[in-house]
Amino acid sequence: MADSDHLSDGDLVAPAPKIDVPADVQDAVRTLIRWAGDDPSREGLADTPLRVARAWKEYARGYEEDPAHHLSRTFDEVGGYDEIVLLKDIPFQSHCEHHLAPIIGKASIAYLPQDRVVGISKLARVLHGFARRLQVQERLTAQVADCVWEHLKPQGVAVVIEASHACMTARGVNTPGVMMTTSRMMGVFRQDERSRREVLALMGY
Ligand SMILES: Nc1nc2c(ncn2[C@@H]2O[C@H](COP(=O)(O)OP(=O)(O)OP(=O)(O)O)[C@@H](O)[C@H]2O)c(=O)[nH]1
Numbered sequence: 001m002a003d004s005d006h007l008s009d010g011d012l013v014a015p016a017p018k019i020d021v022p023a024d025v026q027d028a029v030r031t032l033i034r035w036a037g038d039d040p041s042r043e044g045l046a047d048t049p050l051r052v053a054r055a056w057k058e059y060a061r062g063y064e065e066d067p068a069h070h071l072s073r074t075f076d077e078v079g080g081y082d083e084i085v086l087l088k089d090i091p092f093q094s095h096c097e098h099h100l101a102p103i104i105g106k107a108s109i110a111y112l113p114q115d116r117v118v119g120i121s122k123l124a125r126v127l128h129g130f131a132r133r134l135q136v137q138e139r140l141t142a143q144v145a146d147c148v149w150e151h152l153k154p155q156g157v158a159v160v161i162e163a164s165h166a167c168m169t170a171r172g173v174n175t176p177g178v179m180m181t182t183s184r185m186m187g188v189f190r191q192d193e194r195s196r197r198e199v200l201a202l203m204g205y
Protein backbone atom coordinates (compact mmCIF):
# COMPACT_ATOMS: atom_id res chain seq x y z
CA MET A 1 0.00 0.00 0.00
CA ALA A 2 1.41 3.39 -0.94
CA ASP A 3 1.89 5.95 1.82
CA SER A 4 -0.68 8.18 0.15
CA ASP A 5 -3.33 5.48 0.69
CA HIS A 6 -3.21 6.30 4.40
CA LEU A 7 -3.98 9.95 3.83
CA SER A 8 -7.61 10.55 4.47
CA ASP A 9 -7.88 14.23 4.82
CA GLY A 10 -7.01 16.05 1.66
CA ASP A 11 -3.87 18.13 1.64
CA LEU A 12 -1.97 16.59 4.53
CA VAL A 13 1.16 15.75 2.57
CA ALA A 14 3.04 18.91 3.48
CA PRO A 15 3.96 19.33 7.17
CA ALA A 16 1.72 21.79 9.00
CA PRO A 17 3.32 25.22 9.46
CA LYS A 18 5.04 25.66 12.83
CA ILE A 19 2.75 28.28 14.32
CA ASP A 20 3.53 30.18 17.50
CA VAL A 21 1.68 28.98 20.57
CA PRO A 22 0.79 31.36 23.45
CA ALA A 23 2.33 30.50 26.81
CA ASP A 24 -1.03 29.97 28.53
CA VAL A 25 -2.00 27.30 25.99
CA GLN A 26 1.25 25.43 26.62
CA ASP A 27 0.71 25.82 30.37
CA ALA A 28 -2.70 24.22 30.03
CA VAL A 29 -1.13 21.15 28.43
CA ARG A 30 1.52 21.04 31.19
CA THR A 31 -1.26 21.11 33.76
CA LEU A 32 -2.97 18.21 32.00
CA ILE A 33 0.26 16.18 31.94
CA ARG A 34 0.71 16.81 35.67
CA TRP A 35 -2.92 15.85 36.25
CA ALA A 36 -2.31 12.63 34.31
CA GLY A 37 0.46 11.79 36.78
CA ASP A 38 3.63 12.64 34.88
CA ASP A 39 6.31 15.31 35.16
CA PRO A 40 5.96 17.90 32.36
CA SER A 41 9.54 19.06 32.85
CA ARG A 42 11.19 15.71 32.07
CA GLU A 43 13.08 15.62 28.79
CA GLY A 44 10.66 13.53 26.74
CA LEU A 45 7.75 15.80 27.63
CA ALA A 46 9.53 19.14 27.35
CA ASP A 47 8.29 19.94 23.82
CA THR A 48 4.99 18.10 24.18
CA PRO A 49 2.87 21.14 25.16
CA LEU A 50 3.99 22.87 21.97
CA ARG A 51 3.28 19.79 19.84
CA VAL A 52 -0.10 19.18 21.43
CA ALA A 53 -1.16 22.79 20.93
CA ARG A 54 -0.12 22.70 17.28
CA ALA A 55 -1.82 19.34 16.80
CA TRP A 56 -5.05 20.82 18.15
CA LYS A 57 -4.89 23.60 15.58
CA GLU A 58 -4.82 20.83 12.95
CA TYR A 59 -7.61 18.79 14.55
CA ALA A 60 -9.72 21.95 14.73
CA ARG A 61 -8.78 23.66 11.51
CA GLY A 62 -12.40 23.53 10.34
CA TYR A 63 -13.09 26.58 12.50
CA GLU A 64 -10.91 28.57 10.13
CA GLU A 65 -13.11 27.95 7.11
CA ASP A 66 -16.67 28.17 5.90
CA PRO A 67 -17.28 24.73 4.33
CA ALA A 68 -20.01 26.18 2.11
CA HIS A 69 -17.28 28.05 0.26
CA HIS A 70 -16.28 24.75 -1.42
CA LEU A 71 -19.68 24.55 -3.11
CA SER A 72 -19.57 27.98 -4.71
CA ARG A 73 -18.17 26.68 -8.03
CA THR A 74 -20.59 24.44 -9.91
CA PHE A 75 -20.83 23.01 -13.42
CA ASP A 76 -23.93 22.70 -15.54
CA GLU A 77 -22.51 21.00 -18.65
CA VAL A 78 -23.18 17.43 -17.59
CA GLY A 79 -24.77 16.08 -20.78
CA GLY A 80 -28.23 15.90 -19.26
CA TYR A 81 -27.04 13.66 -16.41
CA ASP A 82 -29.95 13.45 -13.99
CA GLU A 83 -29.17 10.54 -11.71
CA ILE A 84 -27.64 10.21 -8.25
CA VAL A 85 -24.08 11.45 -7.66
CA LEU A 86 -22.46 9.62 -4.75
CA LEU A 87 -19.11 9.98 -3.02
CA LYS A 88 -18.84 6.79 -1.01
CA ASP A 89 -16.86 5.82 2.11
CA ILE A 90 -14.91 9.06 2.55
CA PRO A 91 -12.60 8.55 5.53
CA PHE A 92 -12.63 11.37 8.07
CA GLN A 93 -11.54 12.19 11.57
CA SER A 94 -13.14 14.43 14.11
CA HIS A 95 -13.14 14.93 17.89
CA CYS A 96 -16.02 14.43 20.25
CA GLU A 97 -17.06 17.55 22.09
CA HIS A 98 -17.72 15.65 25.32
CA HIS A 99 -14.27 14.12 25.87
CA LEU A 100 -12.11 15.67 23.11
CA ALA A 101 -11.50 12.08 22.02
CA PRO A 102 -11.06 11.04 18.37
CA ILE A 103 -13.99 10.08 16.20
CA ILE A 104 -12.76 8.01 13.25
CA GLY A 105 -15.15 7.07 10.52
CA LYS A 106 -16.35 7.17 6.96
CA ALA A 107 -19.09 9.16 5.30
CA SER A 108 -21.10 8.67 2.13
CA ILE A 109 -22.56 11.83 0.60
CA ALA A 110 -25.06 11.68 -2.26
CA TYR A 111 -27.23 14.16 -4.06
CA LEU A 112 -29.66 14.15 -6.95
CA PRO A 113 -28.74 17.23 -9.02
CA GLN A 114 -31.33 19.74 -10.09
CA ASP A 115 -29.27 21.04 -12.98
CA ARG A 116 -25.83 21.70 -11.53
CA VAL A 117 -23.09 19.48 -10.16
CA VAL A 118 -20.07 20.23 -8.04
CA GLY A 119 -16.51 18.93 -8.35
CA ILE A 120 -16.49 15.66 -6.39
CA SER A 121 -13.55 16.60 -4.17
CA LYS A 122 -15.68 19.44 -2.83
CA LEU A 123 -18.06 17.07 -1.07
CA ALA A 124 -15.08 15.59 0.83
CA ARG A 125 -13.86 19.11 1.59
CA VAL A 126 -17.25 20.05 3.05
CA LEU A 127 -17.11 16.93 5.22
CA HIS A 128 -13.61 17.71 6.52
CA GLY A 129 -14.53 21.36 7.10
CA PHE A 130 -17.23 20.31 9.57
CA ALA A 131 -15.40 17.24 10.91
CA ARG A 132 -12.33 19.25 11.89
CA ARG A 133 -14.18 20.78 14.80
CA LEU A 134 -15.51 19.56 18.14
CA GLN A 135 -18.52 17.51 17.20
CA VAL A 136 -21.24 15.06 17.97
CA GLN A 137 -21.86 12.71 15.09
CA GLU A 138 -25.50 13.69 14.71
CA ARG A 139 -24.63 17.35 14.21
CA LEU A 140 -21.79 16.54 11.81
CA THR A 141 -24.23 14.50 9.70
CA ALA A 142 -26.83 17.27 9.72
CA GLN A 143 -24.35 20.03 8.95
CA VAL A 144 -22.92 18.23 5.90
CA ALA A 145 -26.39 17.44 4.53
CA ASP A 146 -27.76 20.93 5.20
CA CYS A 147 -24.76 22.58 3.58
CA VAL A 148 -25.11 20.55 0.36
CA TRP A 149 -28.89 21.09 0.36
CA GLU A 150 -28.69 24.81 0.86
CA HIS A 151 -25.84 25.61 -1.52
CA LEU A 152 -26.36 23.14 -4.40
CA LYS A 153 -30.17 23.27 -4.25
CA PRO A 154 -30.43 19.67 -5.52
CA GLN A 155 -33.57 17.49 -5.64
CA GLY A 156 -32.29 15.37 -2.80
CA VAL A 157 -29.39 14.89 -0.41
CA ALA A 158 -28.44 11.76 1.54
CA VAL A 159 -25.62 11.56 4.07
CA VAL A 160 -24.71 8.42 6.01
CA ILE A 161 -21.87 8.42 8.53
CA GLU A 162 -20.39 5.45 10.36
CA ALA A 163 -17.82 6.15 13.03
CA SER A 164 -16.04 4.76 16.01
CA HIS A 165 -15.77 7.00 19.09
CA ALA A 166 -12.60 6.68 21.15
CA CYS A 167 -14.55 7.94 24.18
CA MET A 168 -16.40 4.60 23.99
CA THR A 169 -13.61 2.37 22.70
CA ALA A 170 -10.65 3.56 24.81
CA ARG A 171 -12.35 4.69 28.03
CA GLY A 172 -15.74 4.79 29.73
CA VAL A 173 -17.72 1.78 28.63
CA ASN A 174 -14.52 0.44 26.94
CA THR A 175 -16.28 -1.25 24.05
CA PRO A 176 -14.00 -1.51 21.00
CA GLY A 177 -15.41 -2.36 17.60
CA VAL A 178 -18.69 -0.52 18.02
CA MET A 179 -19.68 1.78 15.17
CA MET A 180 -22.32 4.49 15.38
CA THR A 181 -24.38 5.06 12.25
CA THR A 182 -26.25 8.30 11.53
CA SER A 183 -28.08 9.48 8.44
CA ARG A 184 -29.85 12.51 7.08
CA MET A 185 -32.18 12.34 4.10
CA MET A 186 -33.52 15.46 2.42
CA GLY A 187 -35.80 16.20 -0.54
CA VAL A 188 -36.67 13.15 -2.66
CA PHE A 189 -34.59 10.84 -0.47
CA ARG A 190 -36.75 11.79 2.48
CA GLN A 191 -40.10 11.86 0.69
CA ASP A 192 -39.82 8.95 -1.73
CA GLU A 193 -39.12 5.49 -0.35
CA ARG A 194 -37.90 4.10 -3.69
CA SER A 195 -35.34 6.90 -4.08
CA ARG A 196 -34.18 6.39 -0.50
CA ARG A 197 -33.76 2.64 -1.08
CA GLU A 198 -31.84 3.34 -4.28
CA VAL A 199 -29.39 5.71 -2.66
CA LEU A 200 -28.86 3.45 0.35
CA ALA A 201 -28.24 0.49 -1.98
CA LEU A 202 -25.66 2.51 -3.94
CA MET A 203 -23.98 3.34 -0.64
CA GLY A 204 -23.90 -0.39 0.15
CA TYR A 205 -26.58 -0.46 2.86
N1 LIG B 1 -25.26 10.92 20.77
C1 LIG B 1 -23.92 11.04 20.81
N2 LIG B 1 -23.30 10.74 21.96
C2 LIG B 1 -21.95 10.87 21.97
C3 LIG B 1 -21.20 11.27 20.86
N3 LIG B 1 -19.88 11.27 21.21
C4 LIG B 1 -19.87 10.88 22.50
N4 LIG B 1 -21.10 10.63 22.97
C5 LIG B 1 -21.60 10.19 24.28
O1 LIG B 1 -21.74 11.29 25.11
C6 LIG B 1 -22.07 10.76 26.39
C7 LIG B 1 -21.60 11.69 27.47
O2 LIG B 1 -22.13 11.13 28.62
P1 LIG B 1 -21.83 11.66 30.09
O3 LIG B 1 -22.58 10.76 31.02
O4 LIG B 1 -22.04 13.13 30.18
O5 LIG B 1 -20.25 11.41 30.19
P2 LIG B 1 -19.45 10.22 30.86
O6 LIG B 1 -19.79 10.15 32.31
O7 LIG B 1 -18.02 10.38 30.50
O8 LIG B 1 -20.09 8.95 30.13
P3 LIG B 1 -19.44 7.54 29.74
O9 LIG B 1 -18.81 7.73 28.38
O10 LIG B 1 -20.63 6.61 29.68
O11 LIG B 1 -18.43 7.18 30.78
C8 LIG B 1 -21.46 9.37 26.41
O12 LIG B 1 -22.51 8.44 26.49
C9 LIG B 1 -20.72 9.26 25.08
O13 LIG B 1 -20.73 7.94 24.60
C10 LIG B 1 -21.90 11.57 19.67
O14 LIG B 1 -21.32 11.94 18.65
N5 LIG B 1 -23.26 11.45 19.69
Ligand SMILES: [Zn+2]
Pocket: 096, 097, 098, 099, 100, 101, 165, 167, 168
Ligand atom coordinates in the same frame (compact mmCIF):
# COMPACT_ATOMS: atom_id res chain seq x y z
ZN1 LIG C 1 -16.90 11.46 23.74
